[in-house]
Amino acid sequence: MTEDLDIIVVGAGVAGLSAARTLAQAGVRVEVLEKSRGLGGRAASRRLPGTVADHGAQYFTARDPRLQAQVAEWQGTGDVQVWAKGFHTLSAQGLQEPGESYPRYTFAGGMNTIGKLLGDGLNIRRSVKVTEVSRSGAGWQLWLEDGTRYHAERVLLNLPAPQALALGADFSARTKAVLNSVTFAPCLALIAGYAQAAPVWRGVQVKDETNPLSWLACDSSKRSDPNETVLVLHGSPSFSKTYLETPEAAHPHMLRVAESLGFAEPRWSDLHRWRYSKVTEPYKAPYLQDGTLFFCGDWCGGAKLEAAYVSGLEVAKAMLGGQ
Ligand SMILES: Cc1cc2nc3c(=O)[nH]c(=O)nc-3n(C[C@H](O)[C@H](O)[C@H](O)COP(=O)(O)OP(=O)(O)OC[C@H]3O[C@@H](n4cnc5c(N)ncnc54)[C@H](O)[C@@H]3O)c2cc1C
DSSP: OEEEEEEEEEOOBHHHHHHHHHHHHTTOOEEEEOSSSSSBTTSOEEEETTEEEESSOOOBOOOSHHHHHHHHHHHHTTSEEEEESOOEEEETTEEEOOOOOSOEEEETTOTTHHHHHHHTTSOEEOSOOEEEEEEETTEEEEEETTSOEEEEEEEEEOSOHHHHHTTOTTSOHHHHHHHHHOEEEEEEEEEEEESSOOOSOSEEEEOOTTSSEEEEEEGGGGSSSOSSEEEEEEEOHHHHHHTTTOHHHHHHHHHHHHHHTTOOSOSEEEEEEEEEEEEEEOBSSSOEEETTEEEOSTTBTOSSHHHHHHHHHHHHHHHHHTO
16 A cells, blocks of 8 residues: 655654644644554653553753743643752762752653643554655655555654664665764663652662662652652663663662662562663754655754754754745
């Protein structure tokens, strides 16, 4: 089957959805193809009995006025809350109190709420994996894992750069060089439930190269009525790299750090492996263009969720300008 659309967006992450939303609002016929069942990509939450926990993005910032306006709207509907204005730090000297700075926002119903809100009303096909993107006349042909083919005059890829690179033998040499230059760190994320009361800290940034973790969060402090204490532990980039193929061996090392902060013997725990977590070397522009093929994502101009949102807005503006 071949379908003709104005623009196909591959990936329903924050960048792809903010772009698709802007394009659809301008009257463009746009369809989003997403390999997962859920929306939001790395702004991910796991459903737990009676609650949720964020195992991807932990919080987000809003320095860009366009995201600030969106956040104000979401605060009005009760979806977004200020979770913290600073975090504890853990070093060889022990746990230090946080200083106050800018707000860090979270979604009360889990970070994947952002995918649901941005994707609302859009034309999205879920659980479809794009396996190849090739040139077809002035446009592009997309091959899906299930054998479906799509054709579009313009295509927007919202995937981590290494995954985007793997889709296109036909990309220009410059595009391949840019995609090759972008790097990501992996992250092992462990969610664990405890009988102990919640800690005084909401988030802890680990400032110790020898520690297996880079971050701990009391995820249940984001929820209105938690029935237990849920912690999220993130392995440091070097630790996560070491155990990426043997994550079960990482488990005890990660739990020992929580134990040192008073959280021994979790009732349950669940590990998630992110091969591409945070951007370590970005492309220094808000989007990448290869003729009628465009790329967006956190790796375009930044490293985090806010950069992804802004990249989506900027690439949509460029695509609308080029109509
Ligand atoms: C463990 C972890 C912790 C983080 N902590 C923070 C934080 O505290 N604060 C912060 O601001 N940011 C944080 N981030 C980063 C933040 O999550 C990302 O910057 C942001 O969500 C990236 O959005 P994106 O749209 O660029 O990409 P993604 O979210 O990666 O979206 C890409 C989408 O494409 C889909 N896809 C991939 N391949 C295909 C294919 N072949 N076919 C179809 N669909 C495909 C994916 O399923 C996904 O939905 C964290 C990330 C991780 C993993």
